[in-house]
Amino acid sequence: MKPIRDAIEALEPNGIGLVAMMALGEPDLIPLWFGESDLVTPAFVREAAKKALDDGKTFYSSSRGILPLREAIRDFHKRTVGSDVGLDRISMPGAATLAVVTALQILAEAGDNVVVVSPIWPSIFQAAQMIGAEVRFARLDDDWRSSPPGWHLDLEKIFSQCDARTKAIFIASPGNPTGWVMKRADQQAVLDFARMRGIGIISDEVYGTLVYDGTSHAPSFLQIAEPDDNVFVINSFSKAWAMTGWRIGWLVHPARLEQQLGVMTIANNTGPTSFAQYGALAALTPKGDAFRADMLERCRAGREVVRKFIAGQNRIRWIRPEGAFYGFLHMDGLTDSLEFARALVEKARVGVAPGSAFGPPGAADADSFVRICFAQDPALLAEGLSRIERALATM
Secondary structure, three states, rough: OOOOHHHHOOOOOOHHHHHHHHOOOOOEEEEEOOOOOOOEEEEEEHHHHHHHHHHHOOOHHHHHHHHHHHHHHHHHHHHHOOOOOOOHHHHEEEEEHHHHHHHHHHOOOOOOOOEEOOOOOOHHHHHHHOOOEEEEEEEEEEEOOOOOOOOOHHHHHHHHHOOOOOEEEEOOOOOOOOOOOOOHHHHHHHHHHHHHHEEEEEEEOOOOOOEOOOOOOOOOOOOOOOOOEEEEEEOOOOOOOOOHHHHHEEEOHHHHHHHHHHHHHHHHHOOOOHHHHHHHHOOHHHHHHHHHHHHHHHHHHHHHHHHHHHHOOEEEEEOOOEOOOEEEEOOOOOHHHHHHHHHHHHHEEEEEEEHEEEEEOOHHHHHEEEEEEEOOOHHHHHHHHHHHHHHHHOO
């Protein structure tokens, strides 16, 4: 008898971690591999969490998150997407990654399948694999001939992958690693299809406020879904508020699941960290809105650094992202992105994420890409790009 399930035994480390393990924390390396800025969490957020510690907020809290924080999340959705989300729909399982796992636990089980729009952050399809579900990929089309080049979603790629065992469609918009933003009409078409077929939608909107078109938020499923639609929206404090290490996010779910979410958060994590919630509460104040605006401008400046760099390249090109803070760089002639990323660590002392990590596994076209995070100090980012250019010239 095997001691563990086949689905767990089959899990493999993703390429981002494999590269990062080579030189994580080494001072001479420029780390562009992870999805985080080089900014520390703002002082007013840290001070709020420290005060909570000093005030003894170290005990268990409500399993779905403290009421003031859930109220602040409700207000955040009102002012960014214009949707009045009931408190019965807001739960905080812990980190946003755990919110993804929770949504998958609700919708799918072994033998089911989940359709995932890719390229996508690898923890998403690994989480589906962990519960024993088959992952089916619907890859975005990279159209280099359009002006400007763009990522495009062929809805038929999603719909044709669905069958009687499909329990969820997973979409991240703005996307990681592409920066693609889903159009409202496409969201409505997917929602109509999912309603008709009884399929759940998991929408990762972690980068929702990091968009470059002047709007306050990318189109959100919260703007079109009814309270009891099978729609699960993931969000996080990690990106827009520079709180990656806090591991705190939230899930908007159907109203009818309020009781079940209380049980699930207890079983999975006993609820979110008590004192961290007070830091998150501070992030949702006007000071936090101002910080988000500054973060967006930092990312916009980083995107411009990458644009100017690529304009002078012969072998590197990209589709300029509409949102998030990643450059998904296509390198002509590259056939093994993992080995290239490893070589960059060893020879150029710069860390990138290999395109092969973002699925689907084994896709040849993914190996011509690497991902960088441009939410960095512009001078450091420019030096990292220069190191990549010099290394590429010798390979």
